[in-house]
Amino acid sequence: MSDPFVVVGGDAAGMSAASKARRDDPDREIVVFEKGEWVSYGACGLPYYVKGEIQSLEALVSVTPEEFREERDIDLRTGHEVVAIDTDERTVTAESESGTVVQPYGHLLLATGAAAVVPPIDGIDREGVYTLGSMSDGKELRDYVARARDGEGFQQPDRGPACRYLEDCTGPVAVVGGGYIGIEMAEALAANDFEVNLFQRGDRVLKGFSDETSEYVAEHLRDEDVVLHLDAEVRALSGDDRVEAVVTADDRIEVEMVLLGTGVRPRTDLAEAAEIELGETGAIATDAYRETNVPDVYAAGDCAEATHVVTGEPAYVPLALTANRHGRAIGRTVTGTPTEGGDIAGTAAVKAFDSEAARTGILDPEEARAAGFDPVTETVTAKSRAGYYPADGTVIVTLTADRDSGRVLGASLVSEYGEGAVHRSHAIVAALEAKATVTDVENYDLAYAPPFNTTWDPVLVAAKVLA
Numbered sequence: 001m002s003d004p005f006v007v008v009g010g011d012a013a014g015m016s017a018a019s020k021a022r023r024d025d026p027d028r029e030i031v032v033f034e035k036g037e038w039v040s041y042g043a044c045g046l047p048y049y050v051k052g053e054i055q056s057l058e059a060l061v062s063v064t065p066e067e068f069r070e071e072r073d074i075d076l077r078t079g080h081e082v083v084a085i086d087t088d089e090r091t092v093t094a095e096s097e098s099g100t101v102v103q104p105y106g107h108l109l110l111a112t113g114a115a116a117v118v119p120p121i122d123g124i125d126r127e128g129v130y131t132l133g134s135m136s137d138g139k140e141l142r143d144y145v146a147r148a149r150d151g152e153g154f155q156q157p158d159r160g161p162a163c164r165y166l167e168d169c170t171g172p173v174a175v176v177g178g179g180y181i182g183i184e185m186a187e188a189l190a191a192n193d194f195e196v197n198l199f200q201r202g203d204r205v206l207k208g209f210s211d212e213t214s215e216y217v218a219e220h221l222r223d224e225d226v227v228l229h230l231d232a233e234v235r236a237l238s239g240d241d242r243v244e245a246v247v248t249a250d251d252r253i254e255v256e257m258v259l260l261g262t263g264v265r266p267r268t269d270l271a272e273a274a275e276i277e278l279g280e281t282g283a284i285a286t287d288a289y290r291e292t293n294v295p296d297v298y299a300a301g302d303c304a305e306a307t308h309v310v311t312g313e314p315a316y317v318p319l320a321l322t323a324n325r326h327g328r329a330i331g332r333t334v335t336g337t338p339t340e341g342g343d344i345a346g347t348a349a350v351k352a353f354d355s356e357a358a359r360t361g362i363l364d365p366e367e368a369r370a371a372g373f374d375p376v377t378e379t380v381t382a383k384s385r386a387g388y389y390p391a392d393g394t395v396i397v398t399l400t401a402d403r404d405s406g407r408v409l410g411a412s413l414v415s416e417y418g419e420g421a422v423h424r425s426h427a428i429v430a431a432l433e434a435k436a437t438v439t440d441v442e443n444y445d446l447a448y449a450p451p452f453n454t455t456w457d458p459v460l461v462a463a464k465v466l467a
């Protein structure tokens with residue numbers, strides 16, 4: 001009987017699984033279908049490619065298709081889109097330029113990722129509206145930036161509309177959405193001298209972080225001349241063929257391009273058509289081994305749910321490490337060593353110009369209460385290095401714990417870039433994984449030396465205040 005391990009999707013989750021399976025079983029037949037041309041790429045680096053800090057798309061690729069084929073002996077078929085799964089016959093059907101193939105599987109992994117959300121706004125189909133979800137999106141955006149910087153504007157023969165807020169700029173552009181992709185792209189575009197108008201539906205950027213973190217980052221964005229439009233839901237994109245303006249309830253701002261950073265949705269169409277169950281988050285439901293309700297069919301990465309370490313409930317937080325980790329665990333499981341991929345804490349980090357921020361765990365009081373906790377939160381602002389050391393940074397730590405048990409539930413940290421907010425969040429992640437209390441954290445034996453922190457690191461100070 002043919003027993004191949006078949007993977008749908010050739011990026012973080014898919015290639016981690018295929019590579020691990022190959023390492024653990026040199027003889028297993030492993031087939032990967034990827035509908036695009038790129039595999040094993042770091043989409044996380046795309047904003048820095050668009051910015052111009054990373055020179056080529058190839059630099060974002062960690063293992064090339066040739067290396068997978070020749071060195072890892074993986075039957076990687078790029079340009080092949082899987083269009084159907086038959087879980088009774090245990091086959092997948094893939095289409096490519098050269099025709100249709102029906103591939104049997106012994107184990108199957110769905111690693112189809114997520115797609116950028118395109119909100120149903122009037123005029124959203126106009127030219128000049130971009131998303132940043134794939135390598136080809138990145139290429140298009142970088143080409144756009146290069147053309148615009150060379151003075152090849154679109155609205156007028158010479159260049160785009162005049163900037164409203166900045167005197168000398170490449171052109172006014174809009175970023176819709178103040179999440180991490182929106183903010184990273186605001187930086188990338190501002191670095192190329194665009195006037196960046198960032199539109200956020202709610203009253204703050206970085207919704208999943210603490211208020212203090214959001215305010216800090218918002219100030220940094222303003223300092224860098226990003227025009228923040230808060231409480232500004234985009235109603236329409238106006239123009240003829242090309243987008244010419246962003247319309248909100250109160251304003252109409254002329255722009256020459258719009259970048260949508262309005263979130264992602266799991267790609268679940270294939271799974272749904274094959275009656276593979278989705279969970280309450282809308283992503284594919286899996287058990288601790290990332291197996292779906294259909295035996296021998298697994299799902300991992302941005303298309304799948306995971307279990308939150310604090311609540312124990314299914315959660316959908318599409319991030320790269322989860323995809324890699326769960327993919328790798330599946331690679332072990334399907335080659336004979338059942339391996340749990342581990343829970344998630346929703347840990348995320350973002351750089352916004354010269355600030356950095358991280359969050360982990362449960363910060364939203366409603367979410368904490370729904371999970372049976374009585375949350376209490378404190379925020380401390382502490383020096384990031386010894387007082388006498390010639391540098392004067394601060395770190396703001398917002399820590400949330402359960403009032404009765406003292407169990408740490410989550411944290412949000414922000415500092416100047418390089419002052420350690422992101423790395424400090426790792427101590428809190430370890431506390432969440434260990435279900436530690438604030439008293440436990442207060443007693444953590446963290447490293448100390450003047451160039452790195454104060455004797456009582458800001459994380460310890462925050463725990464002390466809550467203990």
Ligand code: FAD
Binds near residue numbers: 011042080082270323
């Ligand atoms: P994907 O990377 O989406 O890969 C899925 C693959 O499946 C795609 O190549 C797709 O073409 C293929 N596919 C889909 N359907 C089919 C089909 N039917 N047949 C064949 N192939 C198919 N995460 C972080 O942790 N930190 C960051 O800083 C960060 N920054 C990011 C910045 C940007 C701009 C973007 C877009 C994402 C960022 N992420 C970040 C998220 C991270 O990239 C994802 O979590 C990760 O790529 C998920 O990997 P995946 O393998 O699940 O899915």
